[in-house]
Amino acid sequence: MSTDAPAVYPPSAEFAAQANTRGRELYNRADADRLGFWAEQARRLSWDTDFGDVLDWSDAPFAKWFVGGKLNVAYNCVDRHVEAGNGDRIAIHWVGEPGDSRDITYAQLKDEVSRAANYLAEIGLKPGDRVAIYMPMVPEALVAMLACARLGLTHSVVFGGFSAAALRSRIDDAQARVVITTDGQFRRGKPVPLKANVDEAVDALVDGKAAESVEKVIVVRRCSNDIDWHDRDVWWHDTVGAASPEHTPEAFDSEHPLFLLYTSGTTGKPKGIVHSSGGYLTQASYTHHYLFDHKAGTDVYWCTADIGWVTGHTYIVYGPLSNGATQVVYEGTPNSPTEHRHFEVIEKYGVSIYYIAPTLVRTFMKWGREIPDAHDLSSIRVLGSVGEPINPEAWRWYRDVIGGGTAPIVDTWWQTETGAAMVAPLPGTTACKPGSAMEPVPGISANIVDDDGNPEPRGEQGLLVLDQPWPAMLRGIWGDDERFRETYWSRYEKQGWYFAGDGARYDDDGALWVLGRVDDVMNISGHRISTAEVESALVGHSGVAEAAVVGASDATTGQAIAAFVILREGVDASDPEALIAEMKAHVSKDISPIARPREIIIVPELPKTRSGKIMRRLLRDVAEGRELGDTSTLVDPSVFENIRKQRA
Ligand code: PRX
Numbered sequence: 001m002s003t004d005a006p007a008v009y010p011p012s013a014e015f016a017a018q019a020n021t022r023g024r025e026l027y028n029r030a031d032a033d034r035l036g037f038w039a040e041q042a043r044r045l046s047w048d049t050d051f052g053d054v055l056d057w058s059d060a061p062f063a064k065w066f067v068g069g070k071l072n073v074a075y076n077c078v079d080r081h082v083e084a085g086n087g088d089r090i091a092i093h094w095v096g097e098p099g100d101s102r103d104i105t106y107a108q109l110k111d112e113v114s115r116a117a118n119y120l121a122e123i124g125l126k127p128g129d130r131v132a133i134y135m136p137m138v139p140e141a142l143v144a145m146l147a148c149a150r151l152g153l154t155h156s157v158v159f160g161g162f163s164a165a166a167l168r169s170r171i172d173d174a175q176a177r178v179v180i181t182t183d184g185q186f187r188r189g190k191p192v193p194l195k196a197n198v199d200e201a202v203d204a205l206v207d208g209k210a211a212e213s214v215e216k217v218i219v220v221r222r223c224s225n226d227i228d229w230h231d232r233d234v235w236w237h238d239t240v241g242a243a244s245p246e247h248t249p250e251a252f253d254s255e256h257p258l259f260l261l262y263t264s265g266t267t268g269k270p271k272g273i274v275h276s277s278g279g280y281l282t283q284a285s286y287t288h289h290y291l292f293d294h295k296a297g298t299d300v301y302w303c304t305a306d307i308g309w310v311t312g313h314t315y316i317v318y319g320p321l322s323n324g325a326t327q328v329v330y331e332g333t334p335n336s337p338t339e340h341r342h343f344e345v346i347e348k349y350g351v352s353i354y355y356i357a358p359t360l361v362r363t364f365m366k367w368g369r370e371i372p373d374a375h376d377l378s379s380i381r382v383l384g385s386v387g388e389p390i391n392p393e394a395w396r397w398y399r400d401v402i403g404g405g406t407a408p409i410v411d412t413w414w415q416t417e418t419g420a421a422m423v424a425p426l427p428g429t430t431a432c433k434p435g436s437a438m439e440p441v442p443g444i445s446a447n448i449v450d451d452d453g454n455p456e457p458r459g460e461q462g463l464l465v466l467d468q469p470w471p472a473m474l475r476g477i478w479g480d481d482e483r484f485r486e487t488y489w490s491r492y493e494k495q496g497w498y499f500a501g502d503g504a505r506y507d508d509d510g511a512l513w514v515l516g517r518v519d520d521v522m523n524i525s526g527h528r529i530s531t532a533e534v535e536s537a538l539v540g541h542s543g544v545a546e547a548a549v550v551g552a553s554d555a556t557t558g559q560a561i562a563a564f565v566i567l568r569e570g571v572d573a574s575d576p577e578a579l580i581a582e583m584k585a586h587v588s589k590d591i592s593p594i595a596r597p598r599e600i601i602i603v604p605e606l607p608k609t610r611s612g613k614i615m616r617r618l619l620r621d622v623a624e625g626r627e628l629g630d631t632s633t634l635v636d637p638s639v640f641e642n643i644r645k646q647r648a
Pocket of ligand 1: 263310311385386387388389390411412413414415416417437500501502514515516517523526527528
């Protein structure tokens with residue numbers, strides 16, 4: 001990094017003049033009347049029944065926003081744009097991995113969503129029923145989500161890279177009545193089975209039972225690979241395809257649960273985060289509009305997330321579509337078939353807003369700037385970043401190489417639980433600092449405090465808390481109110497604050513820097529995985545007696561998984577490399593390839609405190625090759641010498 005690089009990057013006068021924000025006007029309005037401000041944002045949507053109170057916090061931490069209001073989320077994302085005369089506008093430029101593509105207008109999207117809704121209603125699904133969606137990034141995945149929203153069905157999207165076991169536990173927890181999937185998915189030009197995982201998930205005997213909640217599996221034909229067929233299976237094209245494109249949406253209460261999304265916590269069991277309709281859509285739509293300075297009808301927006309994660313929900317489906325955006329949806333990986341793929345797509349469609357994770361920026365840096373330099377990227381005017389802290393070097397490279405040296409970078413801090421962006425600059429207003437998410441978005445209130453809740457002075461690291469409820473906040477953990485209170489609200493119970501699990505600090509100028517998780521949650525390429533989940537997968541391998549997992553820093557993926565395992569008595573470790581490869585494959589299969597450890601170190605013992613707690617901090621020191629920190633509370637510090645020897 002050059003030392004003469006500017007410390008702050010204000011928007012250009014030209015950008016500011018055309019921006020959706022005018023200076024600090026939004027902040028000022030929100031500060032003057034926070035709830036009035038949110039009511040104004042809610043009115044960007046179309047409501048069937050107007051709401052009364054903006055917020056009911058009397059049953060905290062269970063919030064109600066836009067009380068008594070009724071709306072249909074899918075109507076807001078699709079029909080109203082058609083009614084406004086924009087039916088011919090492209091909603092989705094879909095790009096398939098093998099090179100096929102489809103352009104879908106809002107009018108066509110309305111027909112597709114209506115057909116799917118008609119079929120789901122015909123098979124007897126009722127508002128509040130859960131539907132699992134386990135699909136790659138094909139248009140039908142978005143259609144399926146919107147059809148659920150249209151009928152008041154609560155969708156639970158399970159990332160297509162997750163294993164059958166992970167899918168099953170999510171199906172069971174939510175008691176999903178239907179699973180929507182594809183026959184296969186393309187991975188680097190080759191079809192890989194997907195429905196087979198659904199079969200395995202549904203038929204597996206857990207406590208002696210198959211997944212009894214599942215009545216139907218709807219299969220989209222994507223790869224035409226061979227699949228097994230069961231009585232419960234139907235083809236999407238035979239059923240949804242044959243249904244009527246006319247469907248009248250019904251309005252649902254603002255608090256109606258729109259979706260569940262499972263995310264990792266500090267235990268092995270994923271949490272079903274519950275999101276609402278009115279509050280969620282209000283903040284998704286508002287933040288998409290202002291944070292990306294989005295202009296419907298002219299911008300071409302591209303968020304490269306997968307719908308299996310919250311970013312895909314909020315910034316591919318609900319945010320952009322509620323704003324009538326034209327967006328690119330891409331099925332594949334950035335290097336398929338070559339490392340030019342993203343830049344070819346940007347060039348072809350004239351992408352103007354590009355929203356990715358820092359890990360991808362660092363990957364592009366590794367591949368070399370000659371790759372993006374070979375393309376005309378001049379259409380890009382706003383860049384987004386999400387999922388993990390973006391290091392200043394990557395920030396500058398992103399702006400210079402992808403953003404033509406001028407595009408503002410909007411670093412958005414948020415979580416599955418927050419539903420939408422919470423801390424981020426406004427591109428037409430904020431003078432950004434590379435690496436800082438800058439300040440809470442207008443209407444959001446956050447603070448950085450110590451263990452007792454005292455605000456940290458500038459420069460000091462503390463814990464990030466959200467000290468006021470917000471519209472898109474989670475409404476709970478599915479079926480587990482106690483865990484909801486305990487996980488997020490017990491730490492600052494007296495104050496009634498939400499504890500985010502991240503460390504942060506304000507710098508001397510008051511810019512907010514998110515420093516990463518302070519709990520046992522790892523962040524691998526912006527994907528959230530708990531140490532406990534990986535540990536439990538590892539001890540599920542027949543050779544492993546005990547395992548301890550830490551997130552070690554990694555130049556590309558932010559963090560990478562390092563595992564320390566103790567073998568069971570009598571395990572044949574004559575070929576340790578083969579054994580380690582087997583364990584890695586086991587984790588990959590049990591959870592997902594994302595959870596595959598970068599390294600597994602076989603050790604004779606694990607460092608534990610006198611109370612029996614594994615000292616992860618010390619393991620992290622070892623995994624990152626540092627001198628050991630304080631080992632004084634260890635039962636037997638010589639344990640470390642053994643671990644280090646194993647690693648050497
Ligand atoms: O640690 C923070 C990190 O990702 C966590 C949330 O993960 P997840 O629920 O999977 O949602 C990811 C997409 C919103 C946070 O607790 N994180 C997310 N965005 C940022 C970030 N850390 C620093 N800067 C960000 N912009």
